[in-house]
Amino acid sequence: MDRRLLEAAQTGNISFLHHLLAENHYILNTIALNSEQNPLHIASTAGHVEFVKEILRLKPSFAEEVNQDGFSPLHLASAIGHFEIVKELLKLNPKLCCLEGRNRWTALHYAASRGRVDIIREMLLACPESIEDVNVQKETALHVAVKNSQFEAIHFMVKRVREMKKDEIFNMKDELGNSILHLATWRKERQVVEWILDGYTGGANAIVELVNVVNQSGLTALDVLLIFPSEAGDREIEEILKAAGGRRARDMSLSSTPSFENNSTTITDLSADNLVEHFKFKRGRNSPSDARTALLVMAVLVATATFQAGLNPPGGVWQDTTLDGSPGNPSHDAGRSILGSYKSVKYLLFMLFNTIGFSVSIYVIAILISNFPFKWEFRVCIVAINFTYVTAITFMAPRNMWLPLIVFSIVFPFLVPHVFKLFVRLVKLLKRISEISGIQNHFNTVSELFWY
Structure with a gap:
């Protein structure tokens, strides 16, 4: 990139940008040929809103470019926390929320990992389906927020998922088969467990199914909690999980092979509760x-x-x-x-x-x-x-x-x-x-x- 253009982007000097364009009308077009990033990356990192607006007006395609580190301008602004720049980029194209960078991370993943609630709110308003995007580890933004203990962001996204009637997102698993409930219990995050289970829609069967999801190691959320030595707060989380129907995997394996005489009773009970809900397609459970x-x-x-x-x-x-x-x-x-x-x-x-x-x-x-x-x-x-x-x-x-x-x-x-x-x-x-x-x-x- 031209050193003078780099300086203009770093300082947010729009006048200097116009001066460079007057000298060379094609200066922005030649960047793609000989540079690993564009001025929009630099301005988005520095937080120069007006400069970002001008670049978007002159060269909107820059918003979709990913630099050598795997970051788009929206990735950078979201991770750093430049809210106004995020708004301008989403105003240009809401689908930028779904643009994947290194390891298939989206801007929402970065915002969730750092607890940028205002940015998360703006992204979900512009592109609600981005809440379902997963990275290369098959982690949603909720997985990332739980792993980084961003409680305010978790609380907001849980409420937003409920408002969108997409509770099946709570069942989505990462590459190790862990739902966000597995991660929350492993990290002893009682608040998160309560937020996930309180107000869960779909009936009693759906709650039991959520709390008893088994990961690739064959562990339920209750197993993950009890497999480590007891700590302060473990008892409360255990009671919450059991109250929601949580069980250990070994107990479920024993009860999942009933005698022939009990089979008809099990099927009858299931149909009486909600047979339609049981066989309905659910993201995370069904591939x-x-x-x-x-x-x-x-x-x-x-x-x-x-x-x-x-x-x-x-x-x-x-x-x-x-x-x-x-x-x-x-x-x-x-x-x-x-x-x-x-x-x-x-x-x-x-x-x-x-x-x-x-x-x-x-x-x-x-x-x-x-x-x-x-x-x-x-x-x-x-x-x-x-x-x-x-x-x-x-x-x-x-x-x-x-x-x-x-x-x-x-x-x-x-x-x-x-x-x-x-x-x-x-x-x-x-x-x-x-x-x-x-x-x-x-x-x-x-x-x-x-x-x-």
Whole structure:
């Protein structure tokens, strides 16, 4: 980097910056060719807000660059605590929160490790999903805050997670299988244990599941607490964990192999409590690869069922050709739908909704196999299947239904991504309306049915 530009960034001298630009209009463009960092890194470290604003105006792409140490400008400002600079960077692009640096640390990880509550608040307002980002050790910002005993930051993030209805984040494990409850009990942080367990939503089963998560060493939070010699405060933490249903792993292993006579009682008790909640997908407990596999299986089943329904409509097809029809036996050609001959509108509605199911399932399959090897070969197969489906349903349809069926079955697959985006916006709008009208609890139940 030009020594004079370095000096301008270190001192925050905007006038000098403009003077250098007047001498060389391309001075900012040449930095990427011969420098390991840009002026925005330096100004963000020094805390020169106005200089940062000017650089962002002149060269906004600098905000996404990572220097030789693995830090973006947002990483540096978050770690040091320059709140105003963080606000300016997030104003430019909220997704900078998810930008990964060395060891996949995000700016939120650095802010959490140093307890920058104001910066954490700003990031979660700009990009709520960043609370789920993990580093190379699979640690969330909550893991990092607990490991660094940043209690104010922990308290704020726990409350924020609750407000966002994302309690499954408490179940997320690091590379050693430790949840934040494992870390809190290991560090004897009674406050953190209370914050996590107090107000935990999802019912009694969910709390018991959280408190009895087992890490890679086969230890629950209670095991981690009791495996070391007793210290002051251990008794209180032990009572809190046991009151929430906490148990030692060896006790669970004994009770998890009941006799055949007790099996029916266990299943009955589970269904009585909340069987739906027990089998619901939860981040941290269920891996994304398992969820992806399940989605792929369901999409294939739906595609198969709707394809078969398109080829074999209700009532079957005519086996003969009759040109002179009667009220009880309308004119028809062999291979045409019987339902379409008698009730053409019902046939049209059946095929429209069947096509919606088929197109959406094919779209989901296309997304899930997007990074597969031979993905282009798979896409050729998908196009071929769509062509055969359209050909089949239009061949069996009454002649007056050909045009609407062809148009819909060809156009709708291209509209599926836009329909999904519209649906997401509609759900967000309904959620906002429900919050205003005071029916938040009812809406949460409905939205869970949509998303899960």
